[in-house]
Amino acid sequence: xxxxxxxxxxxxxxxxxxxxxxxxxxxxxxxxxxxxxxxxxxxxxxxxxxxxxxxxxxxxxxxxxxxxxxxxxxxxxxxxxxxxxxxxxxxxxxxxxxxxxxxxxxxxxxxxxxxxxxxxxxxxxxxxxxxxxxxxxxxxxxxxxxxxxxxxxxxxxxxxxxxxxxxxxxxxxxxxxxxxxxxxxxxxxxxxxxxxxxxxxxxxxxxxxxxxxxxxxxxxxxxxxxxxxxxxxxxxxxxxxxxxxxxxxxxxxxxxxxxxxxxxxxxxxxxxxxxxxxxxxxxxxxxxxxxxxxxxxxxxxxxxxxxxxxxxxxxxxxxx
Ligand code: ASP
Numbered sequence: 001x002x003x004x005x006x007x008x009x010x011x012x013x014x015x016x017x018x019x020x021x022x023x024x025x026x027x028x029x030x031x032x033x034x035x036x037x038x039x040x041x042x043x044x045x046x047x048x049x050x051x052x053x054x055x056x057x058x059x060x061x062x063x064x065x066x067x068x069x070x071x072x073x074x075x076x077x078x079x080x081x082x083x084x085x086x087x088x089x090x091x092x093x094x095x096x097x098x099x100x101x102x103x104x105x106x107x108x109x110x111x112x113x114x115x116x117x118x119x120x121x122x123x124x125x126x127x128x129x130x131x132x133x134x135x136x137x138x139x140x141x142x143x144x145x146x147x148x149x150x151x152x153x154x155x156x157x158x159x160x161x162x163x164x165x166x167x168x169x170x171x172x173x174x175x176x177x178x179x180x181x182x183x184x185x186x187x188x189x190x191x192x193x194x195x196x197x198x199x200x201x202x203x204x205x206x207x208x209x210x211x212x213x214x215x216x217x218x219x220x221x222x223x224x225x226x227x228x229x230x231x232x233x234x235x236x237x238x239x240x241x242x243x244x245x246x247x248x249x250x251x252x253x254x255x256x257x258x259x260x261x262x263x264x265x266x267x268x269x270x271x272x273x274x275x276x277x278x279x280x281x282x283x284x285x286x287x288x289x290x291x292x293x294x295x296x297x298x299x300x301x302x303x304x305x306x307x308x309x310x311x312x313x314x315x316x317x318x319x320x
Contacts, residue, residue, distance in 0.1 A: 003302040006310070007119045007126040010135035011176040019177060022298050023145050023154070029294035029301075030145075033069065042301050043072035046103040050076045051093075052129065053109045058264050058289060059129050059138070063106045066296035072104065090114060091121055098122040103307060104300055107131075112169075125303040127296075133169050133228060139263055140173035142295040144181070146288045147218055150259050154181050160213055160254070162188040163222035163244060163271050166195045167229060170263045171222055175201050188212035190244065192233045209243065209250045216254040220261045221246050221272050237270050247273040251282065259284045 002021040005013060014022075032038060048067040052060050060076065067074040077097075088096075090109070097105065098121070105126045107115045112132030119126035130136040148154040159178050165171045165187050175198075178185050185203035187194065199205055206212030213219060224234070234240045246260065260276060260283045268274035277283050 006306060008137050008299050008303060009116050009119060009128045011137050011140050011173045012135065016180050019144065019180065022141055022295065022302065023148060025301060026145050026294040026298035029297040033293055038069045039071065040069065041071040043067060043070040043304055046072045046304060048072040048074045048104040048106065049097055049102045050106045051079060053079045056108055058292060059108065062292040063129060063296050066293050066300060070297055070300060090118060094118045094121050104303065125307050127299060130169055133167050135173045136169040137173055138296055138299060139170050140177040142288055142291040143174055143261060144177055145291040145295055146261065146284050150284055151217060155183060157217040158184045158215060159218040159220065160186045160188055160216040161220045162209065164193045164224045165189045166193045167225035168222050174220065175203065186212050186216065190234065210253045213250060213253040216258055218261065219246060219251065219254055219258055223265060223267055223271060241270055245271055245273065246276060248276055251276065261285065261288060
């Protein structure tokens, strides 16, 4: 099989063929999700636990729906009222859950690397739903699916990623994915929000929106991640919007058929103009949400296949 991963911890670990395998399967789940009856039994009998140590609307709902559409038993742990609040360590929480034999663990955590650590302690498949400013692999995969469906390909495109690059796991995962798929990437941000050393990824850096957007096929906007900022990175939101907020005038510098993306949650009038975000001729923001469910179904389906195969091998091993 073209998808060999045991966990989905980051785009970093995926080969281009694994990425296209996820996208191809996700295309099929888009069709299934548009039917009145959206049920399949791909994960029947399996248990999925969602552990979100950081707040989430889209991602958590999307993983929950994805699991339910595939027939899994889905449990959402409320981490706000869990034993973590009583001082339990991440590892102890993981070991406790592991003893309940889940098959899929979906984890979001504010610390970069926490999900990788957890994956090393449990014997189910772990999916990273965002760890600190490190990775958000399913976001990059759903963005890739949205781009491929809008542009007909996910190679040889010029993609601008704009805004708070420094604090964004979405930017990092997208950068890695788009690079692996041989696209031309431009990062546009004020110098205070551009991470040091990022040019090593082979992208072009800009601090002027109009210049950076010139001829781009895809414009990806990011939220100011205030929860990860300590100190003042921008003079004021008003000034930020003036220089870096995407509106129709700035977008006119991109290709005529450029699409506009945003991972959400979106701050209208800060990083993007509200009317532009709602313009169905340019904005694919709602498509991204739809693709999110399908991509998560595909990822969980592929990981479950690998898990079953691994368990099957283990049983055969004990028999010889
Ligand atoms: N929802 C995305 C994330 O969890 C982007 C954001 O929060 O701005 O990283």
